[in-house]
Amino acid sequence: AGCATTGAAADQAEPAAQPESQAHAPAESATLEPEPLVQRAYALLDSGKTVDGLLLLGKAVEEHPENSTLRYHYAFALAKYGKDYRGASQQLETLLEHDPLHEDAYFLLAELAELHKDYPAALEYYQKVADINSEYPDVYYRLGLIAFHHLDKKKKKAAKYFKKALKRDPENADAHYRLAILLNEHLGKYWKAVKHFQQVIELDPKHPFAHYDLAVLYHRLGDRSAAWKHYQQAVEVNPELKTPQNDKAFHYELAEEPLDEVMPRLQGQEAEAPDFQQDRQRLEARMADLSPEEEATAPSPEPASPTPPPAVGSEPQKGSAPETAETEKVDKGLVLITGATAGIGRATAEIFARNGYRLLLTGRRKERLDALQARFREEFDLPVHLLHFDVRDPEAVKAAFENLPEEWREVDILINNAGLARGLAPIHEGDLEHWNTMIDTNIKGLLYVTRAVAPGMVRRRKGHIINVASTAGKEVYPQGNVYCATKHAVDALTRAMRLDLYQHNIRVSQVAPGHVEETEFALVRFDGDTERAKIYEDFQPLTARDVAEVIYFIATRPPHVNIQDVLMMGTQQASSIFIDRSGRTKR
Numbered sequence: 001a002g003c004a005t006t007g008a009a010a011d012q013a014e015p016a017a018q019p020e021s022q023a024h025a026p027a028e029s030a031t032l033e034p035e036p037l038v039q040r041a042y043a044l045l046d047s048g049k050t051v052d053g054l055l056l057l058g059k060a061v062e063e064h065p066e067n068s069t070l071r072y073h074y075a076f077a078l079a080k081y082g083k084d085y086r087g088a089s090q091q092l093e094t095l096l097e098h099d100p101l102h103e104d105a106y107f108l109l110a111e112l113a114e115l116h117k118d119y120p121a122a123l124e125y126y127q128k129v130a131d132i133n134s135e136y137p138d139v140y141y142r143l144g145l146i147a148f149h150h151l152d153k154k155k156k157k158a159a160k161y162f163k164k165a166l167k168r169d170p171e172n173a174d175a176h177y178r179l180a181i182l183l184n185e186h187l188g189k190y191w192k193a194v195k196h197f198q199q200v201i202e203l204d205p206k207h208p209f210a211h212y213d214l215a216v217l218y219h220r221l222g223d224r225s226a227a228w229k230h231y232q233q234a235v236e237v238n239p240e241l242k243t244p245q246n247d248k249a250f251h252y253e254l255a256e257e258p259l260d261e262v263m264p265r266l267q268g269q270e271a272e273a274p275d276f277q278q279d280r281q282r283l284e285a286r287m288a289d290l291s292p293e294e295e296a297t298a299p300s301p302e303p304a305s306p307t308p309p310p311a312v313g314s315e316p317q318k319g320s321a322p323e324t325a326e327t328e329k330v331d332k333g334l335v336l337i338t339g340a341t342a343g344i345g346r347a348t349a350e351i352f353a354r355n356g357y358r359l360l361l362t363g364r365r366k367e368r369l370d371a372l373q374a375r376f377r378e379e380f381d382l383p384v385h386l387l388h389f390d391v392r393d394p395e396a397v398k399a400a401f402e403n404l405p406e407e408w409r410e411v412d413i414l415i416n417n418a419g420l421a422r423g424l425a426p427i428h429e430g431d432l433e434h435w436n437t438m439i440d441t442n443i444k445g446l447l448y449v450t451r452a453v454a455p456g457m458v459r460r461r462k463g464h465i466i467n468v469a470s471t472a473g474k475e476v477y478p479q480g481n482v483y484c485a486t487k488h489a490v491d492a493l494t495r496a497m498r499l500d501l502y503q504h505n506i507r508v509s510q511v512a513p514g515h516v517e518e519t520e521f522a523l524v525r526f527d528g529d530t531e532r533a534k535i536y537e538d539f540q541p542l543t544a545r546d547v548a549e550v551i552y553f554i555a556t557r558p559p560h561v562n563i564q565d566v567l568m569m570g571t572q573q574a575s576s577i578f579i580d581r582s583g584r585t586k587r
């Protein structure tokens with residue numbers, strides 16, 4: 001219905017003294033039931049007969065002082081049509097004395113407090129509404145807006161309010177937008193901010209700032225291609241955002257172009273950054289633009305029916321989202337570890353499990369995988385999925401990944417660990433079967449798994465591959481010929497993969513350990529000969545856990561950091577052949 005007050009009434013602090021048609025008000029208030037009386041009063045108010053409408057309601061309140069509905073409407077009409085905010089507040093306070101759970105009264109008081117810029121009071125009144133009825137339309141959104149705009153120390157609280165608002169109304173694009181800003185600029189939760197900016201764009205594809213915010217955020221997170229894409233979309237929606245400096249800073253080409261054309265341009269860009277200083281000013285300006293004050297202080301909606309009355313500025317209630325527990329488990333990501341049945345792979349699985357990652361574990365020994373799955377479920381309440389295949393068999397690898405259930409397909413971190421050494425012999429005495437096993441497992445197996453998993457990472461523009469190489473991939477040692485060659489191949493592949501994948505926002509890393517105990521490595525190398533496998537008795541090598549900790553560290557750096565290569569040995573080992581074997585007890 002809009003705000004249809006007369007010009008005179010709109011300028012007055014108190015209702016006008018003279019009714020437009022004195023005849024009706026007292027007579028009607030005596031004869032009409034409260035509901036039709038309220039309807040009649042709004043009809044008068046909307047047709048410009050402000051004083052008549054207010055008089056009718058005022059008389060009715062005098063005659064039925066205990067009737068909360070009448071008094072609430074009188075207060076509402078005083079505020080909206082009579083601009084008599086003090087009078088409205090007094091009526092609401094009287095109402096709350098005998099009806100202390102009247103949520104609409106508190107909501108209106110909150111809006112009046114906002115009007116007088118008394119934000120702590122407004123916050124308290126809205127909170128009261130939420131305490132009485134947590135499903136009251138928009139109440140958490142309003143709380144979020146006040147905490148966001150007016151209370152500097154309540155940014156965390158503002159984020160909580162917006163989250164609650166979004167649980168009730170997931171389609172509130174503005175709540176998504178403001179929450180994204182808080183997550184990005186105050187709470188350091190960048191990927192969560194990305195998610196909410198994306199929601200804004202989904203709900204409001206022409207949002208004037210969300211694309212630009214995403215562009216800046218992706219730029220900071222190191223995803224230059226996504227930043228460029230969103231910058232272009234931002235400029236399409238809002239050409240004002242286009243500046244030569246931003247053009248230059250965001251510009252990014254996909255690598256389909258010949259590399260010699262791309263490289264000089266990328267190198268030239270390194271020193272550039274988007275105009276973040278200007279962004280900050282823009283941000284402040286646009287926050288002022290988007291300030292809800294106008295909207296909140298212009299009482300407007302027409303009550304659809306006298307009971308229950310809608311509050312000033314409230315919108316029709318949309319379907320509420322189901323409430324989920326605040327303590328809901330955060331999905332830290334899916335980690336695929338090959339060769340998780342023993343040694344370094346098992347120790348790595350243990351650390352990721354302890355830290356709440358979902359695990360996809362592989363190996364040939366099914367009973368060991370089953371036991372790990374049962375323990376991690378029991379101990380950490382963790383979802384674990386098992387894949388049981390020989391990495392040397394390309395068909396088995398392909399089938400295993402093709403048949404994965406939907407929820408296990410999006411691997412965030414791939415740890416290519418499965419590997420082995422077989423034998424130790426000079427080249428002229430080498431065992432062909434040993435050679436084939438090492439080449440097929442350490443090189444081809446790593447390639448088959450990577451080939452199955454990497455396309456999904458490229459599609460999603462997200463992922464991290466960590467290869468377990470060896471010091472044997474950095475230097476050769478006598479009789480280690482083919483094993484060293486396979487690990488040199490892993491070293492080369494790590495570097496080559498990085499060149500292919502970095503532009504898809506995928507990190508590729510490697511850890512290259514020296515001797516590692518708590519593994520079956522030596523036993524496998526010497527065909528199960530336990531005596532020959534006793535190679536660590538006279539010095540302290542690394543433990544499987546030492547290596548697992550480094551892998552975990554590499555995997556948990558912020559998204560802009562890629563640790564490319566870690567070469568690690570026990571303190572008593574200086575190289576593949578220089579080992580202090582004077583005994584492990586002396587340290």
Ligand SMILES: NC(=O)c1ccc[n+]([C@@H]2O[C@H](COP(=O)([O-])OP(=O)(O)OC[C@H]3O[C@@H](n4cnc5c(N)ncnc54)[C@H](OP(=O)(O)O)[C@@H]3O)[C@@H](O)[C@H]2O)c1
Pocket residue numbers: 338339340341342343344345362363364365366389390391392417418419420421441445468469470471512513514515516517518519520521522524544
């Ligand atoms: N231990 C060391 O001194 C040392 C030093 C440097 C680097 N490394 C490297 O570290 C990685 C892990 O070795 P580790 O020391 O932990 O040895 P480990 O205890 O023997 O573990 C090797 C893992 O690889 C899996 N694996 C081996 N061949 C496989 C195949 N064909 N298909 C599927 N899985 C297979 C094994 O599982 P299943 O047998 O159940 O299939 C096992 O889980 C290897 O790449 C190794 O080269 C080890």
